[in-house]
Amino acid sequence: MDLAALLLSTKLGGATVALLLPLALAAGRALAVRDFRGKGAVEALLALPLLLPPTVIGFYLLVAFGRGTAAGDAFEALVGTTLAFSFAGLLLASVLVNVPFAVQPIQRAFEAVPAELREAAACCGMGRWTTFLRVELPLAWPGIVSAVALVFAHTLGEFGVVLMVGGAIPGETRTASIAIYDRVQAFDDRGAAIMSATLLALSLAALAVVHGLAARRRGGRRR
């Protein structure tokens, strides 16, 4: 069992959630309640990582953030390392790949909050932030927890983009799924099996959370 790889995956998952959640809350809510020109295009763009092979995303990231490019130099100035073969690079790639997994459930959750409740909140004297915190967030939270679970589980299992951007540096960029691949390559079936079972259990737990919350939303809370 490669504990370092599992810890790294967990750290990557946690950091991805932490970075992505505020962005997804802002984007998901805006897409749910606002109408603006080009909304369809924005939605399509945010959903793109669902269809693109992760290796393609990884490739473009490497090209865009390569040494000598403006984005690459800015990244290095900000983080202190290059995008390739660094945890920071891995994190950026992970955030990008996970955008639709975070934004879509949150958008659906905010769409399910009737506009009239926002209006009723305004007529109760609540400003925009109070309405968000006291009315919208409590009603949308199952969708938000779903997004967190999906992003975390998806990050644990991400392989293609991790391999493209990070390689497999132990403790730095070798995540659990890369470690499993390495174990199999090294004919260590037992090691691969333990790691796989651990990831399977974590993914199942995440799915249970998502489905449990979805059922709760469908059925409503019973007294």
Added chain:
Amino acid sequence: MEGLVVACRQDAPIPLDARFACGPRETLALVGPSGAGKTTLLRAIAGLARVADCTVAIGGETWSDPARGIDLPAHRRAVGFVFQSYALFPHMTALGNVVAALGGLPAREAEARAREWLRRVNLEGLEDRHPRALSGGQQQRVAMARALARRPRVLLLDEPFAAVDKVTRRKLYAELAELRGALEIPCVLVTHDLDEAAMLADRMAILRRGATLQDGPPDEVLRRPASVEVARLVDMRNVFAGRLAGHDAARGTSLVEWAGLRLEARACPRFAAGDRIAWCIPTSEIVLHRADRASRGERENPVEGGVATAMRMGDATVVALAPDAAPGDLLHFSVPTHVAQRNGLVPGARARVSLLADAIHAMPPAGG
């Protein structure tokens, strides 16, 4: 003036050209068909709807005035708004819903005031229930308590009785009337139910395509519509074309010529003898002559004809009479069902009625 003054104009998306005022302690009903702009006007007062040119002022305070660049956001307008669907916060209890409208108060004071309001709307003991565990009528009461607890400067009601059954509605009417008696603020009620408006409002404004057609006490609007269009909107069934024959100054009446008959009518000095007019009379002001016994009232605008239809509607029967003088102009009147039976009012039967002179109201002719 401490009341509410509203003037809204816009061409699209919903054309509006309405102005009205509502004094403190007064209930104004905005009445009209679907799409008349009633709800848009209510939402414009609350700051929920964007109307291109809308001035809203209450008691010297301006909430919206495009000319002066004033447009307070909804949460800064002290309104109590009861939505048609109530829009209760589903994750909060009844108490939580009312407390939610008392953001500026310390928690204990807010809770005490919310409990007091729930008691006033007869929901004592149900404070901890969530909206889904309350009946429609109870939800409406929570919405009313939530709207009033924050001591609004105006109460806005958007078809608040549309979603409850008839029995509950009757109870809620009485409760609202009682609550209104204790409130010193203007109240604007949007409804398409004329009976509801007549029962609850001190004044009603008839709207069509966003424009105020008539504004006045319900009894006046319902009995003396300003135009044929208003008459149709207030469901006046007896509207006919005629001519003004003259005025009888001594009796204080006017004479209306209709289908060769001369009808004595309420004085209408705005029209001159010979003018084409439209006239109307409420169904309740046509009196059936008893078949078995003549009465004094029979001298008042008697009309004879054949019964075209007699439709029983519970305790009352609505009869359409085809007058001999004008068989195409059906006169509708309503009598208790037992009276209809006793007088043999079935299709084909003969009947005589009197059109009460004081209820005959002259209007400009249709399209005039």
